Amino acid sequence: MSVVKFLELSAQSPQGYEDAIKQAVERASSTLRGIQSVWVKEFEAVVENDKVTQFRVNVKISFLLEGAGAG
Amino acid sequence: MSVVKFLELSAQSPQGYEDAIKQAVERASSTLRGIQSVWVKEFEAVVENDKVTQFRVNVKISFLLEGAGAG
Amino acid sequence: MSVVKFLELSAQSPQGYEDAIKQAVERASSTLRGIQSVWVKEFEAVVENDKVTQFRVNVKISFLLEGAGAG
Amino acid sequence: MSVVKFLELSAQSPQGYEDAIKQAVERASSTLRGIQSVWVKEFEAVVENDKVTQFRVNVKISFLLEGAGAG
Amino acid sequence: MSVVKFLELSAQSPQGYEDAIKQAVERASSTLRGIQSVWVKEFEAVVENDKVTQFRVNVKISFLLEGAGAG
Amino acid sequence: MSVVKFLELSAQSPQGYEDAIKQAVERASSTLRGIQSVWVKEFEAVVENDKVTQFRVNVKISFLLEGAGAG
Amino acid sequence: MSVVKFLELSAQSPQGYEDAIKQAVERASSTLRGIQSVWVKEFEAVVENDKVTQFRVNVKISFLLEGAGAG
Amino acid sequence: MSVVKFLELSAQSPQGYEDAIKQAVERASSTLRGIQSVWVKEFEAVVENDKVTQFRVNVKISFLLEGAGAG
Amino acid sequence: MSVVKFLELSAQSPQGYEDAIKQAVERASSTLRGIQSVWVKEFEAVVENDKVTQFRVNVKISFLLEGAGAG
Amino acid sequence: MSVVKFLELSAQSPQGYEDAIKQAVERASSTLRGIQSVWVKEFEAVVENDKVTQFRVNVKISFLLEGAGAG
Amino acid sequence: MSVVKFLELSAQSPQGYEDAIKQAVERASSTLRGIQSVWVKEFEAVVENDKVTQFRVNVKISFLLEGAGAG
Amino acid sequence: MSVVKFLELSAQSPQGYEDAIKQAVERASSTLRGIQSVWVKEFEAVVENDKVTQFRVNVKISFLLEGAGAG
Numbered sequence: 001m002s003v004v005k006f007l008e009l010s011a012q013s014p015q016g017y018e019d020a021i022k023q024a025v026e027r028a029s030s031t032l033r034g035i036q037s038v039w040v041k042e043f044e045a046v047v048e049n050d051k052v053t054q055f056r057v058n059v060k061i062s063f064l065l066e067g068a069g070a071g
Numbered sequence: 072m073s074v075v076k077f078l079e080l081s082a083q084s085p086q087g088y089e090d091a092i093k094q095a096v097e098r099a100s101s102t103l104r105g106i107q108s109v110w111v112k113e114f115e116a117v118v119e120n121d122k123v124t125q126f127r128v129n130v131k132i133s134f135l136l137e138g139a140g141a142g
Numbered sequence: 143m144s145v146v147k148f149l150e151l152s153a154q155s156p157q158g159y160e161d162a163i164k165q166a167v168e169r170a171s172s173t174l175r176g177i178q179s180v181w182v183k184e185f186e187a188v189v190e191n192d193k194v195t196q197f198r199v200n201v202k203i204s205f206l207l208e209g210a211g212a213g
Numbered sequence: 214m215s216v217v218k219f220l221e222l223s224a225q226s227p228q229g230y231e232d233a234i235k236q237a238v239e240r241a242s243s244t245l246r247g248i249q250s251v252w253v254k255e256f257e258a259v260v261e262n263d264k265v266t267q268f269r270v271n272v273k274i275s276f277l278l279e280g281a282g283a284g
Numbered sequence: 285m286s287v288v289k290f291l292e293l294s295a296q297s298p299q300g301y302e303d304a305i306k307q308a309v310e311r312a313s314s315t316l317r318g319i320q321s322v323w324v325k326e327f328e329a330v331v332e333n334d335k336v337t338q339f340r341v342n343v344k345i346s347f348l349l350e351g352a353g354a355g
Numbered sequence: 356m357s358v359v360k361f362l363e364l365s366a367q368s369p370q371g372y373e374d375a376i377k378q379a380v381e382r383a384s385s386t387l388r389g390i391q392s393v394w395v396k397e398f399e400a401v402v403e404n405d406k407v408t409q410f411r412v413n414v415k416i417s418f419l420l421e422g423a424g425a426g
Numbered sequence: 427m428s429v430v431k432f433l434e435l436s437a438q439s440p441q442g443y444e445d446a447i448k449q450a451v452e453r454a455s456s457t458l459r460g461i462q463s464v465w466v467k468e469f470e471a472v473v474e475n476d477k478v479t480q481f482r483v484n485v486k487i488s489f490l491l492e493g494a495g496a497g
Numbered sequence: 498m499s500v501v502k503f504l505e506l507s508a509q510s511p512q513g514y515e516d517a518i519k520q521a522v523e524r525a526s527s528t529l530r531g532i533q534s535v536w537v538k539e540f541e542a543v544v545e546n547d548k549v550t551q552f553r554v555n556v557k558i559s560f561l562l563e564g565a566g567a568g
Numbered sequence: 569m570s571v572v573k574f575l576e577l578s579a580q581s582p583q584g585y586e587d588a589i590k591q592a593v594e595r596a597s598s599t600l601r602g603i604q605s606v607w608v609k610e611f612e613a614v615v616e617n618d619k620v621t622q623f624r625v626n627v628k629i630s631f632l633l634e635g636a637g638a639g
Numbered sequence: 640m641s642v643v644k645f646l647e648l649s650a651q652s653p654q655g656y657e658d659a660i661k662q663a664v665e666r667a668s669s670t671l672r673g674i675q676s677v678w679v680k681e682f683e684a685v686v687e688n689d690k691v692t693q694f695r696v697n698v699k700i701s702f703l704l705e706g707a708g709a710g
Numbered sequence: 711m712s713v714v715k716f717l718e719l720s721a722q723s724p725q726g727y728e729d730a731i732k733q734a735v736e737r738a739s740s741t742l743r744g745i746q747s748v749w750v751k752e753f754e755a756v757v758e759n760d761k762v763t764q765f766r767v768n769v770k771i772s773f774l775l776e777g778a779g780a781g
Numbered sequence: 782m783s784v785v786k787f788l789e790l791s792a793q794s795p796q797g798y799e800d801a802i803k804q805a806v807e808r809a810s811s812t813l814r815g816i817q818s819v820w821v822k823e824f825e826a827v828v829e830n831d832k833v834t835q836f837r838v839n840v841k842i843s844f845l846l847e848g849a850g851a852g
Binding site for chain 7 (some may be wrong): 300330342
Binding site (some may be wrong): 006012023058 | 144146204
């Protein structure tokens with residue numbers, strides 16, 4: 001019985017959206033195994049002193065539930 | 072102070088959607104107590120060699136937060 | 143690399159929506175640090191014997207991921 | 214001048230969604246004639262003691278307005 | 285205490301959408317008083333033998349609740 | 356066979372949203388029994404001479420269908 | 427086994443939306459048979475030199491699939 | 498560097514939606530140049546004494562930003 | 569370079585939604601190869617003489633584009 | 640020809656949502672006349688050191704366009 | 711009478727979203743002429759062994775219908 | 782009393798989405814101060830002669846309202 005869980009993270013990068021997504025996946029995979037897929041839900045940009053300093057994404061990540069708690 | 076937490080799971084079954092939902096609830100209740108309700112967010116079907124092999128659901132499950140971490 | 147996680151809670155109060163939101167944040171902060179922001183996704187009211195007894199909110203809370211598991 | 218009215222009902226069944234939809238139509242047709250179509254807006258499941266006990270649907274039913282009040 | 289009720293109707297006309305809306309309002313006002321406003325939710329066209337024969341609207345009509353039943 | 360019906364009302368109050376919701380429920384319960392739940396769909400404010408004079412809500416109320424007409 | 431296919435077209439007319447919809451249906455029926463229904467998804471207007479010159483619609487058309495390729 | 502700005506207007510006409518859209522564009526073009534396109538976001542009808550008196554639209558208009566303030 | 573195309577079909581069955589989905593996939597696969605996945609977008613029921621006679625689904629099917637035209 | 644313009648503001652208050660809405664209207668009316676209506680699009684809460692410090696709203700305000708620029 | 715048709719494709723690239731979009735357009739233009747515009751509907755990322763390997767987009771492409779079948 | 786205003790711009794760049802966003806912010810900051818945040822609402826691509834020539838974004842920019850008109 002394969003059950004998949006979803007979690008939502010937000011990450012940012014000064015380089016661009018692709019790099020921000022990689023950071024979110026890197027952080028998730030530091031404690032989770034079996035990452036299945038990533039949907040990008042939101043795209044933002046952080047502005048400081050009228051300059052874009054960060055490209056930020058909200059991503060929904062799915063991973064295969066093993067023994068870990070479903071909570 | 073009763074606070075409820077939501078989590079999102081995906082499960083599948085070759086029989087049908089009702090059975091897929093039961094599997095998601097079964098997996099959640101293996102580690103959580105106080106399941107309150109289930110909303111079905113998405114319905115999919117898995118196709119292999121032009122045949123439907125699995126009926127898949129994304130469900131949002133709410134459960135009563137006790138002492139467990141809110142994280 | 144600052145990564146933020148989202149979780150969804152529901153809380154209620156007989157006084158009003160603002161108090162219900164405070165309860166959700168209070169419960170979350172009992173086990174999480176670095177709460178960033180709160181969006182209210184849903185507003186409901188609980189009715190018993192034709193009287194409104196509770197004001198209920200579904201809130202999405204973001205908090206800074208430290209060492210805690212991303213699961 | 215054929216005018217159609219919409220109403221929204223919720224019904225449930227321990228067997229499955231198809232049966233829950235039939236119950237909603239049965240209840241509506243007990244007092245209405247000229248039912249035209251049914252859209253399923255929401256799918257839920259009721260959980261008691263960690264077991265799915267009911268499959269619940271919210272349906273939008275359209276029926277032909279005859280002499281009945283439009284209110 | 286002025287409370288407003290909403291109802292959803294669908295009407296059609298071979299001439300166009302404006303006429304279809306007028307028909308829905310005419311039908312509603314045949315049994316309701318105090319119509320406040322009309323929102324058009326959906327626009328369709330009925331096709332018979334490859335020709336458009338009817339322009340159909342789904343409208344949400346609000347009217348002031350007086351003594352009438354709220355059901 | 357318990358079937359629930361939904362209706363949509365709008366009510367307002369100079370005090371605030373909680374009071375406006377109570378008014379909608381009070382009006383509905385004057386002619387309906389078995390009110391189950393209330394969802395707030397829209398929040399508005401009425402402005403007269405640049406001052407907010409009313410807080411208005413659109414609410415979706417569900418109630419248990421007994422013998423009453425489903426129309 | 428009757429299966430219906432959907433396609434999305436956009437058409438415009440200087441006269442109005444009803445005429446634009448008729449043009450979309452006329453174009454579709456030049457190569458398709460069994461057109462079932464039309465939903466209007468989007469309404470736009472084309473502006474040239476500050477004047478509205480065209481009324482444009484995006485429509486979703488359904489037609490009965492016969493022997494034609496489903497691609 | 499061509500940058501486009503969006504603004505949202507509402508206009509009405511007793512004749513129909515096409516005329517209401519023309520009025521919105523006419524009003525916008527009285528103080529703006531470079532209008533690019535118009536999307537119709539909402540369709541309403543104003544009812545007085547049970548008769549439709551106005552057809553109202555909410556439109557989103559885009560225009561080319563020149564020297565004008567972006568505020 | 570693997571490119572996937574989406575198409576939208578509607579199918580129905582007197583037995584239930586799972587069977588209706590199988591019929592849509594069967595029809596699609598009669599002329600297409602490489603079907604990847606199926607999302608169910610809409611659930612309806614057809615009512616004749618106050619009885620549910622058909623369970624209907626709108627499905628979005630993705631398939632791998634080979635040499636076939638992208639039109 | 641009465642044309643209405645929409646603008647979107649965000650305001651906050653430590654007391655509650657009603658007060659935050661009043662602040663947005665007060666700020667808008669300091670430079671605009673003919674405010675027609677207010678829709679609340681988003682509800683948030685600002686959290687500092689695990690305490691809710693502000694209740695924030697995004698509101699859409701409509702006002703009657705007079706001679707002012709439509710830009 | 712210029713009528714435009716829409717089709718939906720999905721493409722992916724290890725480099726990034728811009729390249730994935732170019733691939734979808736390249737594939738579409740291999741068999742279609744008169745491509746008008748591209749809307750990106752979905753952004754995903756494919757993860758293999760905890761690494762992002764592909765950036766995937768769902769795009770909606772519009773092209774001018776000439777003699778080609780509208781099916 | 783800090784009140785924030787939102788405006789919606791569209792900008793494009795042949796290089797990519799990140800650059801298009803920077804252009805929108807640059808244009809806004811040429812006449813506005815206190816830019817707070819940027820949400821990307823839409824992603825498009827401009828196609829000329831079957832080649833992608835521009836990457837276009839619709840962005841919603843928030844900025845702190847000072848003395849400037851709220852209109």
